[in-house]
Amino acid sequence: ASAAGLNLSNIQGDILIGMRKNKELFVFFNITNATDFKIKLRSNILPLVTSTTQLLSTTSQPTTALNIAFSHAGFTALGITDNLGDPLFTAGQFAGATTLGDPGTVNWVPQFAGTTIHGVILFASDTVANVASAHSGLIAALSSCATELYSLQGAARPGAEQGHEHFGFLDGISNPAVQGFQTPLPGQAVVPPGEILVGETGDSGTRPAWAKDGSFLAFRQLKQLVPEFNKFLTDNPLPVPSLTAAQGSDLLGARMVGRWKSGAPVFLSPVVDNPTLGADPTQNNDFTYAAPGQTFSDPTDQTKCAFSAHIRKTRPRADLGLPENQTSIHHIVRAGIPYGPEVTTVESSASVTSVERGLAFVGYQSNIGNGFQFLQTAWANNPSFVHPNTGFDPIIGANAGLPRVVNGLDPTDPTHSFTMIDFVVSRGGEYFFSPPLSAIQHKLSA
Numbered sequence: 238a239s240a241a242g243l244n245l246s247n248i249q250g251d252i253l254i255g256m257r258k259n260k261e262l263f264v265f266f267n268i269t270n271a272t273d274f275k276i277k278l279r280s281n282i283l284p285l286v287t288s289t290t291q292l293l294s295t296t297s298q299p300t301t302a303l304n305i306a307f308s309h310a311g312f313t314a315l316g317i318t319d320n321l322g323d324p325l326f327t328a329g330q331f332a333g334a335t336t337l338g339d340p341g342t343v344n345w346v347p348q349f350a351g352t353t354i355h356g357v358i359l360f361a362s363d364t365v366a367n368v369a370s371a372h373s374g375l376i377a378a379l380s381s382c383a384t385e386l387y388s389l390q391g392a393a394r395p396g397a398e399q400g401h402e403h404f405g406f407l408d409g410i411s412n413p414a415v416q417g418f419q420t421p422l423p424g425q426a427v428v429p430p431g432e433i434l435v436g437e438t439g440d441s442g443t444r445p446a447w448a449k450d451g452s453f454l455a456f457r458q459l460k461q462l463v464p465e466f467n468k469f470l471t472d473n474p475l476p477v478p479s480l481t482a483a484q485g486s487d488l489l490g491a492r493m494v495g496r497w498k499s500g501a502p503v504f505l506s507p508v509v510d511n512p513t514l515g516a517d518p519t520q521n522n523d524f525t526y527a528a529p530g531q532t533f534s535d536p537t538d539q540t541k542c543a544f545s546a547h548i549r550k551t552r553p554r555a556d557l558g559l560p561e562n563q564t565s566i567h568h569i570v571r572a573g574i575p576y577g578p579e580v581t582t583v584e585s586s587a588s589v590t591s592v593e594r595g596l597a598f599v600g601y602q603s604n605i606g607n608g609f610q611f612l613q614t615a616w617a618n619n620p621s622f623v624h625p626n627t628g629f630d631p632i633i634g635a636n637a638g639l640p641r642v643v644n645g646l647d648p649t650d651p652t653h654s655f656t657m658i659d660f661v662v663s664r665g666g667e668y669f670f671s672p673p674l675s676a677i678q679h680k681l682s683a
């Protein structure tokens with residue numbers, strides 16, 4: 238057990254620290270024979286499930302790490318009737334498509350548009366071949382009791398782009414530290430274990446005992462229109478006098494995200510990128526949006542970072558007042574991975590996407606309504622958050638497919654308003670529960 242008293246060998250590995258592999262395959266399945274599935278869950282799946290302890294170990298790394306999570310429909314299929322205490326999980330993501338800002342389910346992967354997905358298996362490894370072999374082995378073992386409905390192959394981008402999402406920005410910098418488990422880096426949010434793990438200190442929900450140390454997994458397949466995004470930047474360089482047009486375009490992209498492509502926060506490096514800062518984990522998250530020693534940020538000043546910037550919308554820090562763990566319960570642990578190929582020369586010269594690519598988004602929390610859904614709907618999609626006339630989050634803010642107004646991006650003119658299309662298109666997803674290993678062994682299997 239860790240200092241927080243967490244039983245890390247009972248917590249699936251992806252939840253707190255991510256699988257940390259370059260390839261990850263998501264396999265969405267339907268249970269066709271519950272009795273047989275329960276037997277196979279114990280005999281064939283449980284031995285392959287990777288715990289946090291295993292992922293942290295330098296000596297017990299599996300070739301391919303595996304995690305499994307179930308939708309509400311999946312629990313129903315297994316005869317589990319306990320209420321897990323999360324109404325959004327119970328309803329399923331399909332029921333909430335419009336609430337999330339999607340224009341219905343017109344853009345959804347058909348398999349997500351319904352409640353036939355019973356669960357997802359995550360396979361993570363260094364190579365696609367490893368993942369494929371673990372996948373085919375398990376599919377064969379489960380052929381009598383489950384069918385694969387859909388799969389999505391995630392992969393880190395190649396070469397110097399490794400760790401960067403498809404728009405080009407370094408990702409995976411800022412996740413909350415769980416109190417007592419991780420030592421926070423400067424500027425990292427510190428959350429009670431129960432904000433991420435069900436049944437732990439800080440989780441106010443009513444849960445069945447067997448669910449303790451599980452977590453809700455919000456999955457979204459988010460298509461990114463990279464050539465279109467790049468054209469928008471090229472067409473709208475910010476008119477900062479000291480910058481060339483190309484630099485003004487880079488600044489626009491950085492102010493939309495809140496970080497430069499290197500990861501350097503624009504709040505700390507407001508005019509040009511600073512790759513040394515971006516690469517330094519002791520500095521690249523060490524800011525609050527407020528002046529040193531202040532509890533609140535200045536509600537009139539966007540010169541160093543737009544209020545609408547993606548990382549400011551999804552974690553407002555001192556915009557809500559400090560200390561953050563007393564002003565916000567809205568944190569998630571992100572563990573997504575890019576999917577799809579690099580942009581082709583044909584696509585970049587036409588500025589039009591013709592091959593799908595994007596982010597296989599994974600967010601963990603103990604309460605979807607406080608976590609993923611809150612970030613998406615109450616903050617990113619809300620033009621009045623964090624102040625009136627902030628506009629949408631330019632990266633993920635969704636307006637039912639209609640154009641989005643974003644303000645605060647031009648440091649030379651805060652009244653300069655941008656109207657933009659969706660550069661991120663939701664292809665849907667599902668809500669899952671990633672149970673503790675003890676529940677896989679006892680409650681869910683036979």
Ligand code: HEM
Pocket residue numbers: 402403404406407408409410411412457459460461494496547548549551552569571595596598600609612613617632633661
């Ligand atoms: C941070 C990109 C979807 C929530 C970031 C960062 C990038 C990024 C580049 C900065 C790296 C870091 O701080 O770790 C994207 C892209 C998305 C996407 C391209 C879609 C294709 C989402 C969604 C949510 C979300 C759907 C939640 C609803 C966050 C949060 C942070 C973050 C909470 C960290 C903020 C902080 O702690 O300062 N994202 N993101 N992102 N994103 Fe996203």
